[in-house]
Ligand SMILES: [Zn+2]
């Protein structure tokens with residue numbers, strides 16, 4: 001069974017573009033600075049520039065997701081993005 005993730009904006013996960021890819025494209029600022037004021041980017045495998053390390057790529061993705069999602073979840077395109085509860 002494949003877990004399909006749909007975004008609030010209507011985006012559905014594709015073979016070549018995952019939900020995490022989509023979210024990161026929408027929310028990552030040009031300077032990679034998160035809502036917490038720290039720079040978040042993968043400089044070494046599974047390690048973020050802010051100092052955290054992850055045990056799996058998904059874990060690092062969710063770290064970026066949390067760090068870059070603005071409080072109102074509105075992306076650079078003016079739409080709301082995020083995981084649909086219960087989907
Ligand atoms: Zn980080």
Ligand SMILES: [Zn+2]
Pocket residue numbers: 007008009010011022026080081082
């Ligand atoms: Zn979206």
